[in-house]
Amino acid sequence: MTALDKIVDFAGGEKFYRFGNADGKYWIMPVRGMRTAMNLYQPSGIKGKMLKALLPLLHWLPPVRKAIHAEQMCCSLKEELRTLLCRLFSTEHIGFSIFEGTPSVHQKITMQLSCGSRILGYCKLSESNDIKELFVKESEMLTWLTDKGITDIPAVLYCGTLRCGMHIFVQSTAKTNASAIIHEWNGLHETFLAHLHERTKQRVLFENSDYYNCVVSLEEHIEWLPDNVDKEPITDAIATIRQEYCGREVEFSAYHGDFTPWNMFKENGRLFVFDFEYSAKSCPPGLDRYHFFTQTALFEKKWGVDEITAFMASEEGAWIDKGVYRLYLIEIISRFTTREGGKVTGKAATPFALWSNLLEKLI
Secondary structure: OOHHHHHEEEEEEEEEEEEEOOOOOEEEEEOOOHHHHHHHOOOOOHHHHHHHHHHHHHOOOHHHHHHOOOEEEEEEEOHHHHHHHHHHOOOOOOEEEEEOOOOOOOOOEEEEEEEOOEEEEEEEEEOOHHHHHHHHHHHHHHHHHHHOOOOOOOOEEEEEEOOOOOEEEEEEOOOOOOOEOOOOOOHHHHHHHHHHHHHHOEEEEHHHOHHHHHHHHHHHOHHHOOOOOOOHHHHHHHHHHHHHHOOOEEEEEEEOOOOOHHHEEEEOOEEEEOOOOOOEEEEOOOHHHHHHHHHHHHHOOOOOHHHHHHHHHOOOOOOOOHHHHHHHHHHHHHHHHHHHOOOOOHHHHHHHHHHHHHHHHHO
């Protein structure tokens, strides 16, 4: 029995379509209320954006379904999960769409929950105990941020384990059909991160910070880096960071860890940010902007090292501080190295070589 079979009954229920993309990601979308359901689908490419806009209008055409290799099915939530979600959102009927997760060691199921055209919240599920720990960490982090006065983030509604063995995390949302995804950096991002820093900043000894822990973790698992990665720029960058920061008191603050267009949206002139799974309480300020820049460059603009380097040398890239960018690159390399546990292969290894090459350019 798969993880999906534990929470979804495929023997009956409403009509759905299941479709995927070239990266091995799959979505299950209801025929009824598809426009609202497709808010779960967050494409970065032109073809994906066209699919998101047109599928709710044209899904009834067989050639359209054939073109995206859509499989028709009927399904419903299993009773334990349905009862819990209906109770949490105070409703007798709950609609859902499903993202089956990004293939990786941390793959998890994400559900968007709705009632008619109203989006109620999101639910993440996994059988993995490692991901259970991420759910608990995110729940604690969101509670801590709320206590610090951070707004425009989800409220934690539930974090626990179902009788079927699936770990579950449920959160609220402010998302509507009118919400907009912002793919270019602007003042809303600046305002959110400035508020995040101001509310969570703290002075700590560098060795007592979350960022120091990520440096140590990378040092201890440097042999886990993929074979195609030049380790020298990474070890040189770590040595530079240690020389600059060890033994010093620093003013660090909260770090979202995955601050990208697909983890936020604009609603009523405000930026709402979610997915705090990889967040930390004490990291150098500004890292989130470098993550936004690098991830959109890689996955939306399809840039490589040469294009990113050229941008840094341009007037438009004058905001980039090489020292802060170095700090960011070490954090992201550390996170994915330890997360994958030395099992990085194939396409998953590609970003590591780019990160290492960027570090070499920065040096």
